[in-house]
Amino acid sequence: METDGVLSIRNVSKRFGGTQALDDVSFDVQKGEIHALLGENGAGKSTLIKIISGVVQKDRGSVFLDGRELKVRNAQQSRELGINVVYQELSLIPDLSVAENIFASSVNMNSMKFMRIGNLGSDVMSIVEMLDIDLRTPVRNLGIGAQQMVEIAGAISRKCRILILDEPTASLTNEEVKILYRIIRMLKDQGVIIIFISHKLSEVFDIADRATVMKDGRYVATDRVGNLDENSLIKLMTGRDLHDMYPPKGDSPGAFALEVGDYSGSGFRSVNFSLREGEILGMAGLTGAGRTEFCTTLFGVQPSTGGSLRLFGKDFAPRDVLAAMRAGIGYLPEDRKQTGVFMQMDIKENTVAATIDGIARHGILSAAKINECAREMIGKLSAKTGLLRDRILSLSGGNQQKIVLGRWLLANPRILIVDEPTRGIDVGAKFEIYQILRNLARSGMAIILISSELPEIIGMSDRILTFYKGKVSMEIDCHDPFLEEKIGCGIMGSSFRKSGEAEA
Amino acid sequence: MKEPQSSPPKAAGDSPLRSLLARREMIVLLLLLLIAVTLQVASNGLFLQSRNLSVMADRKAPEALVTIGITFLLIANQFDLSVASVMAFSGATTAWMLVNGFPMVVSILGGLAAGVLIGCLNGFLVTRLQIPSFITTLGTMYIARSGAQVITHGRPIGGLPEDFIALGKIQVFGLPWYFILLVVCVLVLTFLLKKQKSLYKIFFVGNNAKAASMVGIRNMRITWNLFMVSAFIAAIAGIILTSKSYSASPIAFERMEMRYIAACVIGGASISGGQGSIIGSILGFLLIVLIGNGMTLIGISPYWENVIFGSILAIAAIADAYSTGRRRE
Numbered sequence: 001m002e003t004d005g006v007l008s009i010r011n012v013s014k015r016f017g018g019t020q021a022l023d024d025v026s027f028d029v030q031k032g033e034i035h036a037l038l039g040e041n042g043a044g045k046s047t048l049i050k051i052i053s054g055v056v057q058k059d060r061g062s063v064f065l066d067g068r069e070l071k072v073r074n075a076q077q078s079r080e081l082g083i084n085v086v087y088q089e090l091s092l093i094p095d096l097s098v099a100e101n102i103f104a105s106s107v108n109m110n111s112m113k114f115m116r117i118g119n120l121g122s123d124v125m126s127i128v129e130m131l132d133i134d135l136r137t138p139v140r141n142l143g144i145g146a147q148q149m150v151e152i153a154g155a156i157s158r159k160c161r162i163l164i165l166d167e168p169t170a171s172l173t174n175e176e177v178k179i180l181y182r183i184i185r186m187l188k189d190q191g192v193i194i195i196f197i198s199h200k201l202s203e204v205f206d207i208a209d210r211a212t213v214m215k216d217g218r219y220v221a222t223d224r225v226g227n228l229d230e231n232s233l234i235k236l237m238t239g240r241d242l243h244d245m246y247p248p249k250g251d252s253p254g255a256f257a258l259e260v261g262d263y264s265g266s267g268f269r270s271v272n273f274s275l276r277e278g279e280i281l282g283m284a285g286l287t288g289a290g291r292t293e294f295c296t297t298l299f300g301v302q303p304s305t306g307g308s309l310r311l312f313g314k315d316f317a318p319r320d321v322l323a324a325m326r327a328g329i330g331y332l333p334e335d336r337k338q339t340g341v342f343m344q345m346d347i348k349e350n351t352v353a354a355t356i357d358g359i360a361r362h363g364i365l366s367a368a369k370i371n372e373c374a375r376e377m378i379g380k381l382s383a384k385t386g387l388l389r390d391r392i393l394s395l396s397g398g399n400q401q402k403i404v405l406g407r408w409l410l411a412n413p414r415i416l417i418v419d420e421p422t423r424g425i426d427v428g429a430k431f432e433i434y435q436i437l438r439n440l441a442r443s444g445m446a447i448i449l450i451s452s453e454l455p456e457i458i459g460m461s462d463r464i465l466t467f468y469k470g471k472v473s474m475e476i477d478c479h480d481p482f483l484e485e486k487i488g489c490g491i492m493g494s495s496f497r498k499s500g501e502a503e504a
Numbered sequence: 505m506k507e508p509q510s511s512p513p514k515a516a517g518d519s520p521l522r523s524l525l526a527r528r529e530m531i532v533l534l535l536l537l538l539i540a541v542t543l544q545v546a547s548n549g550l551f552l553q554s555r556n557l558s559v560m561a562d563r564k565a566p567e568a569l570v571t572i573g574i575t576f577l578l579i580a581n582q583f584d585l586s587v588a589s590v591m592a593f594s595g596a597t598t599a600w601m602l603v604n605g606f607p608m609v610v611s612i613l614g615g616l617a618a619g620v621l622i623g624c625l626n627g628f629l630v631t632r633l634q635i636p637s638f639i640t641t642l643g644t645m646y647i648a649r650s651g652a653q654v655i656t657h658g659r660p661i662g663g664l665p666e667d668f669i670a671l672g673k674i675q676v677f678g679l680p681w682y683f684i685l686l687v688v689c690v691l692v693l694t695f696l697l698k699k700q701k702s703l704y705k706i707f708f709v710g711n712n713a714k715a716a717s718m719v720g721i722r723n724m725r726i727t728w729n730l731f732m733v734s735a736f737i738a739a740i741a742g743i744i745l746t747s748k749s750y751s752a753s754p755i756a757f758e759r760m761e762m763r764y765i766a767a768c769v770i771g772g773a774s775i776s777g778g779q780g781s782i783i784g785s786i787l788g789f790l791l792i793v794l795i796g797n798g799m800t801l802i803g804i805s806p807y808w809e810n811v812i813f814g815s816i817l818a819i820a821a822i823a824d825a826y827s828t829g830r831r832r833e
Binding site for chain 1: 696698699701702704705708711712714715716718719720721722778779
């Protein structure tokens with residue numbers, strides 16, 4: 001067998017405490033191939049990458065490159081071998097310039113050299129040109145997508161045999177994704193092995209040559225992308241069919257939960273709508289269109305500047321978050337890492353964070369009660385967790401999100417706002433979160449769903465509001481025959497003409 | 505939906521002995537015992553004499569109280585550099601009021617108010633104006649110190665009334681009352697820190713203030729209160745020590761704030777917030793005190809004291825960085 005330029009993974013296993021993270025995984029990645037690595041969170045993708053890049057040591061098995069076994073002890077060593085990983089979380093230094101950041105990642109610790117911009121390799125220059133950015137710009141001033149590109153440029157400014165991209169497109173715009181594709185193809189033509197992890201399956205079909213699917217730490221299958229479709233991939237990953245991804249819609253919404261009249265605040269103005277119990281109301285719009293701003297104002301994070309709210313028939317003006325919570329509102333924040341989880345705290349503490357006052361008796365908390373609440377909630381959510389006192393960062397993104405959601409279920413609000421509830425989590429966990437949200441609605445909770453993913457908005461919502469430049473541009477029923485077209489118009493601020501009705 | 509997990513997550517730890525040994529408090533305690541034994545041998549039995557121990561306890565107990573407030577703030581991911589100056593400021597205020605004819609109770613309340621005022625200012629600057637606590641309390645450290653100098657005109661205020669001096673000599677069960685206060689505070693707060701809901705919330709604030717605010721934890725209010733608590737405790741300590749030393753000096757406790765903070769870090773409080781315990785900080789403080797005392801007893805030059813102290817602090821900081829790093833992995 002041809003071994004030159006091939007990355008072979010053979011019988012690799014890894015155990016973390018009680019969890020078998022990888023179980024006898026074997027597959028090959030060819031030279032000059034874009035190889036998608038797919039699986040739900042907890043399938044073992046991250047662990048496998050960490051083993052290849054030397055961050056984590058395997059228990060058994062071997063990894064071969066060019067037919068020779070790779071023995072990598074740490075990340076530095078793997079970089080010297082030409083293995084580069086670009087993680088979701090960027091490792092750039094915000095106040096340094098683009099050029100400095102690219103160099104910082106390639107300069108060897110042992111040789112202090114002055115940097116010369118002219119020294120950047122031609123690959124790096126072509127990336128910089130594609131991005132059309134000034135090398136002297138501080139990275140802080142770039143958009144998140146451009147930062148990601150700088151990170152990739154840094155990776156390939158070093159010797160690069162293998163480039164591993166861990167969800168590179170999670171925060172990119174469509175335009176930036178196209179540039180990223182061009183960069184990836186350029187590297188592929190040079191014979192670089194590219195391993196690509198993404199939860200967006202459409203991208204796998206756009207860019208990958210072959211795909212490997214993992215599930216529960218085991219290898220499932222490898223195939224050419226041409227032989228696969230979205231449905232078959234999801235079935236391989238989760239054992240479920242695509243078409244029952246979204247639960248059926250709700251039927252009979254109840255009484256008014258929230259009536260919003262000419263409500264204004266920073267980032268939105270004159271918002272009018274109502275929300276009923278048992279209903280899922282989707283909010284579509286571009287980033288910055290005012291959806292999150294509206295919801296955080298409703299949740300008491302910042303003050304409103306005008307208008308009125310009626311909550312269950314009573315006037316309501318949230319003084320702060322606690323007041324909003326007491327009035328029966330819950331909010332699952334958009335940015336799980338920054339405003340959701342308490343990273344250094346354990347699973348049970350994260351679960352009860354919103355209900356400390358409720359659990360306490362005469363101001364005193366009992367460990368037994370905390371455990372009981374956490375265990376009950378984790379059971380309800382079927383979150384895969386280790387010990388309750390394990391730190392939450394030992395969990396996958398999907399399970400972390402379930403814990404944060406569980407926190408709000410414990411608080412038992414009457415109105416729950418979920419802001420990008422499935423961002424960055426895998427298909428299986430998405431499916432479960434959809435089920436949970438619909439069950440909550442069925443039990444009478446009113447839910448506001450903010451999402452940038454149109455299929456999710458359409459699949460989940462009973463009614464949809466589109467936001468454009470801080471205003472509600474359209475209100476659409478989920479049974480509307482021109483649903484998608486109308487949402488598209490609403491998001492872009494244009495009026496929908498096909499059926500004759502025109503809203504600004 | 506997926507099948508529920510076959511084995512439900514367990515809450516119980518592995519062996520209780522192992523988790524006990526893994527705690528920082530335990531390590532510091534063992535280190536303390538080791539030093540105590542060494543000192544006992546090296547000082548020919550002087551160290552464990554009840555006279556030596558009671559002098560140490562008597563002198564250091566009020567200062568040990570101060571580490572409690574600092575521990576709260578460190579857990580909340582805040583610094584307080586102003587405590588030592590607040591001690592001097594409050595002591596000076598009380599002393600000035602006493603010698604100017606104010607009744608004792610009023611003078612003590614005046615000293616406490618002076619301290620709390622500084623704490624309130626710290627809280628305001630940090631929470632409302634969003635100035636980092638390191639800078640804020642560095643500023644108020646100078647302000648309070650200067651305040652003490654203004655009040656005392658740069659000279660110690662002596663000639664304090666008898667009944668105020670007597671206050672520092674009250675004994676309960678044959679021990680100084682503030683020593684009993686310390687023990688009670690440590691026991692009660694060690695128990696309550698992770699049990700009482702308001703104290704428990706400090707950990708959430710220190711771990712992720714933004715996330716805490718999104719679950720209805722009023723992190724501004726909590727932080728502000730903690731600065732006041734810290735200053736209040738410092739004021740109490742300052743006033744007790746003024747009584748015990750018969751005078752209020754404008755330069756009292758200068759540069760001691762770093763000792764107190766170091767004690768907490770040695771005892772396991774994290775400088776990146778979210779971690780710490782009262783008992784740990786007290787043990788850390790005891791360790792620092794023991795080293796100072798022991799070196800005097802066995803006749804090592806006091807100039808060496810800071811070398812040893814600094815080394816222990818460095819080791820504690822490394823341990824903190826190591827455990828935090830591992831947790832972040």
